[in-house]
Amino acid sequence: MNIDMVKFVAKWRQSIKNTRAETPGYSHALRSELKRLKTFECLETYSSWSPEEMAENGFYSTGINSSMQCFCCGLVLCTMSISKTPYVCHQKSRPDCDFIKGIDVGNIPKYEVKVQRGEVVVVERVDAYRSEEFRLESFKDWPFYSKTDPASLAAAGFFFTGVKDRVQCCCCGGALANWEVDDDPWKEHCKWFPE
Ligand SMILES: [Zn+2]
Ligand SMILES: [Zn+2]
Numbered sequence: 001m002n003i004d005m006v007k008f009v010a011k012w013r014q015s016i017k018n019t020r021a022e023t024p025g026y027s028h029a030l031r032s033e034l035k036r037l038k039t040f041e042c043l044e045t046y047s048s049w050s051p052e053e054m055a056e057n058g059f060y061s062t063g064i065n066s067s068m069q070c071f072c073c074g075l076v077l078c079t080m081s082i083s084k085t086p087y088v089c090h091q092k093s094r095p096d097c098d099f100i101k102g103i104d105v106g107n108i109p110k111y112e113v114k115v116q117r118g119e120v121v122v123v124e125r126v127d128a129y130r131s132e133e134f135r136l137e138s139f140k141d142w143p144f145y146s147k148t149d150p151a152s153l154a155a156a157g158f159f160f161t162g163v164k165d166r167v168q169c170c171c172c173g174g175a176l177a178n179w180e181v182d183d184d185p186w187k188e189h190c191k192w193f194p195e
Pocket of ligand 2: 157169170171172173174189193
């Protein structure tokens with residue numbers, strides 16, 4: 001890697017730190033609706049809201065009594081309203097939550113899959129992406145919510161398509177998205193496109 005690329009990666013890491021400082025409640029690990037749903041598994045108390053609707057509206061269980069928190073804005077709710085839905089309570093308490101506003105904050109819906117089919121970007125300069133440095137440059141606007149390192153993605157053959165956190169391989173053309181905290185780009189590449 002040349003000096004510019006090293007600087008770029010350092011800058012990207014810093015921007016993630018800054019974003020986290022601005023939104024202290026944001027949880028990268030709980031972007032996934034399925035993971036949020038799992039946190040409600042040991043909820044014993046009688047609940048007027050179903051775990052499904054809580055997870056769908058951004059909430060995960062904090063493990064403390066029956067309180068829940070939004071993965072995006074960090075809002076904590078300690079009680080469940082009987083008359084209002086989780087969406088309405090969330091929206092009333094935090095009208096400025098980007099998730100509630102419908103902005104792409106990296107939420108991974110329950111039925112969303114990693115392999116992206118039928119939406120593969122046709123890149124005119126696909127040959128250029130055979131260069132790792134070119135691939136790395138494509139990650140300039142890599143979304144803050146993805147903790148997967150652009151350097152490791154570029155090293156595994158991926159370039160950024162510019163849509164959400166969707167990347168594509170420069171060789172086999174395979175496209176992946178919805179990167180979770182522990183995902184390893186090489187392993188995911190081999191797992192889904194074992195050619
Ligand atoms: Zn929120
Ligand atoms: Zn490939």
